[in-house]
Amino acid sequence: MLALLQMNEWSPYVVxxxxxxxxxxxxxxxxxxLGCSTAYARTSxxxxxxxxxxxxxxxxxxxxFVPEIDWEWMLVLGVFLGxxxxxxxxxxxxxxxxxxxxxxxxxxxxxxxxxxxxxxxxIMGLGARWAGxxxxxxxxxxxxxxxxxGWLAVAAFFFSGGxxxxxxxxxxx
Amino acid sequence: xxxxxxxxxxxxxxxxxxxxxxxxxxxxxxNVTEYDVIINQxxxxxxxxVKIMVTAMITGMIGVHLLRSSGLATLHPKPGxxxxxxxxxxxxxxxxxxxxxxxxxxxxxxxxxKMDAALGGVGGIIVGAGLFAHLYPCLARxxxxxxxxxxxxxxxxxxxxxxxxxxxxxxxxxGLLVLLESYGL
Numbered sequence: 623m624l625a626l627l628q629m630n631e632w633s634p635y636v637v638x639x640x641x642x643x644x645x646x647x648x649x650x651x652x653x654x655x656l657g658c659s660t661a662y663a664r665t666s667x668x669x670x671x672x673x674x675x676x677x678x679x680x681x682x683x684x685x686x687f688v689p690e691i692d693w694e695w696m697l698v699l700g701v702f703l704g705x706x707x708x709x710x711x712x713x714x715x716x717x718x719x720x721x722x723x724x725x726x727x728x729x730x731x732x733x734x735x736x737x738x739x740x741x742x743x744x745i746m747g748l749g750a751r752w753a754g755x756x757x758x759x760x761x762x763x764x765x766x767x768x769x770x771x772g773w774l775a776v777a778a779f780f781f782s783g784g785x786x787x788x789x790x791x792x793x794x795x
Numbered sequence: 796x797x798x799x800x801x802x803x804x805x806x807x808x809x810x811x812x813x814x815x816x817x818x819x820x821x822x823x824x825x826n827v828t829e830y831d832v833i834i835n836q837x838x839x840x841x842x843x844x845v846k847i848m849v850t851a852m853i854t855g856m857i858g859v860h861l862l863r864s865s866g867l868a869t870l871h872p873k874p875g876x877x878x879x880x881x882x883x884x885x886x887x888x889x890x891x892x893x894x895x896x897x898x899x900x901x902x903x904x905x906x907x908x909k910m911d912a913a914l915g916g917v918g919g920i921i922v923g924a925g926l927f928a929h930l931y932p933c934l935a936r937x938x939x940x941x942x943x944x945x946x947x948x949x950x951x952x953x954x955x956x957x958x959x960x961x962x963x964x965x966x967x968x969x970g971l972l973v974l975l976e977s978y979g980l
Contacts (some may be wrong), residue, residue, distance in 0.1 A: 629824070634843050635972075637825035638850020644817050645851065646858035649868040651810050653801045656818065658899040659924065662917075666925030682935070683928035693811035698902045700815020701822065705903030708823035719910045721830035721895065736915040739894055743901075743919015744926065746890025750898055751927035752934070753883025754873050757897040760884070761848055764873055766855035768949040768960060771875025776848075778884025779891060780837070786892035787837035 630712045645766060652693060655767065657759030659750035661698040664689050666747075727791055753778070796867060822903040830895035830904075830911070837892055842980045849968050856965065860957055870948070877942030894919070 641656075648656050667689025671678040678684055709715040719732050728734060750756040753775050755764060761779065764772015801807070825847050826832050835841035862868035891897060894916050896904050901920065904912035927934075950957040 631826055632821075632824040634825055634846035635850050637821045638847045639854045640821045641818065641847065641851035642854020642856075642858060644814050644821070645855035646862060646868075648814055649859050650862055651797065651800060652807055652814070653796070653798075653869060653871075655871055656814070658897075658902070659920075662898060662920045663924040663928060666921045666928065669921065670925060681928060681931075683931040687928075691808070693807055696808045696811035697815035697818070698899070700812040700817075701819035701899060701902040702815075702906040703812075704816035704819025704821075705823040705828055705906030706819075707816070707906075708820040709828075709907040712824075714823075715908055717908045717910060721834075721909075721911065723831040723834050724895075724911075732910075735911050739911040739915025740919040740922075742890050742892075742894025743916040743921075744890070744923040745919075746887055746894050746898070746916075747920035747923020747925075748927050748930075749883050749885070749887030749890050749923070750920070751883075751924050752939075753880050753887055754875065756887065756899065757848075757891075758899040759873065760880075762851050762855065765852050766859055767870045767872050768856070768957060768964075769872035769875075770944055770947045770949060770952060771873045771880045773949070774875060774880045775884040775887075778881050779888045782885040782888030783837045783891040784839070784888075786889045787834055790892060791834070791838060 627708075628711045628713075630714060641762065642766070645763060654693065655759065655763030656697070657694055657755055657763060658698050658701070659747075659756040659759060660687055660692075661695040662747055663687050663751050664692065664695055723791075727794070796869065818899070819903045819906060822900055823907055827900050828896075828904040828907050828909065830909070833897070833900065834892070834895050842975050846972060846975065849972055853965050853968050856961055860961060863957075872946040872948050874946040875944055876940060878938040878940060879943075881942075882938065890923070 645656050648654055664687055667678055667684045671689055720730050720735050724735055755775060760772045760775035765776055822828055827844055827847060832841055832843050836844035859868060863870060896912055896916055898920055901912045901916050949960055
């Protein structure tokens with residue numbers, strides 16, 4: 623059992639079945655689908671509240687997504703802890719600044735990658751809340767419920783993601 | 796339905812944490828905490844992300860609909876519209892390619908020690924989500940309601956029993972995975 627948990631990598635099919643079963647657990651035990659992106663919106667509201675006080679909660683958006691710790695926020699915290707544990711068991715837990723595919727094209731300097739990651743994050747955070755979900759909420763939970771929104775969103779994610787990645791790595795490099 | 800369990804607020808937070816723990820553990824074991832794996836998927840050089848997502852879809856589709864057919868679960872399809880889902884999805888995709896993680900895998904990437912995720916990406920997603928909250932009143936009056944279809948599901952759209960779609964869809968998805976393997980992808 624321990625040897626299994628210490629493996630560097632599991633088959634993607636084992637991982638996929640596991641995530642599918644976790645989705646079932648979320649519906650059965652919590653009456654909700656898996657999703658991640660609202661946690662970032664709530665965090666943003668909580669941080670803004672530190673500076674602007676209670677009037678943040680009166681914003682239209684934060685009336686729907688109250689800036690507080692909820693189920694999905696705990697889920698994202700769990701994702702962090704689960705990956706930390708898995709990487710710790712397999713000996714992959716280490717500080718890494720620059721992914722190798724990035725370094726091959728854009729070099730090993732830290733700052734360009736950090737700024738690009740931040741900019742990408744801003745676009746992604748905006749897009750995720752605009753679309754009402756991310757690769758988990760639409761891509762897995764939406765598609766498995768046969769939701770029209772889930773299938774449309776996942777097609778849009780990979781369509782523009784594919785074009786953009788192509789532009790970055792063929793023209794940019 | 797386990798309604799009494801669903802109503803227990805603090806226990807629910809623990810369940811959320813536990814399910815997230817399993818999710819993060821699996822994402823790390825599946826290697827999708829790696830920028831390289833995600834970018835190589837978008838460039839069609841590595842199909843790990845598609846394999847994981849499609850297998851999760853197949854398992855979850857069958858499992859959740861079985862739970863629903865036995866009265867143990869209710870579906871919660873998200874509402875959508877062209878202005879919301881398609882436009883938002885296209886914006887998300889740009890961020891996906893620039894960042895190289897998604898909101899779920901980035902939390903796992905931080906757990907594994909990826910500094911571009913921890914010091915760049917996470918802050919960016921929080922800022923972007925906050926930006927949307929500020930733009931929301933304006934967007935909700937203009938672009939978001941365009942082409943609204945609500946929380947529609949495919950069985951509702953085609954007016955059929957869900958299993959009439961699930962069985963052929965699962966067959967197609969399994970066929971896709973077999974095809975990927977047969978080409979050694």
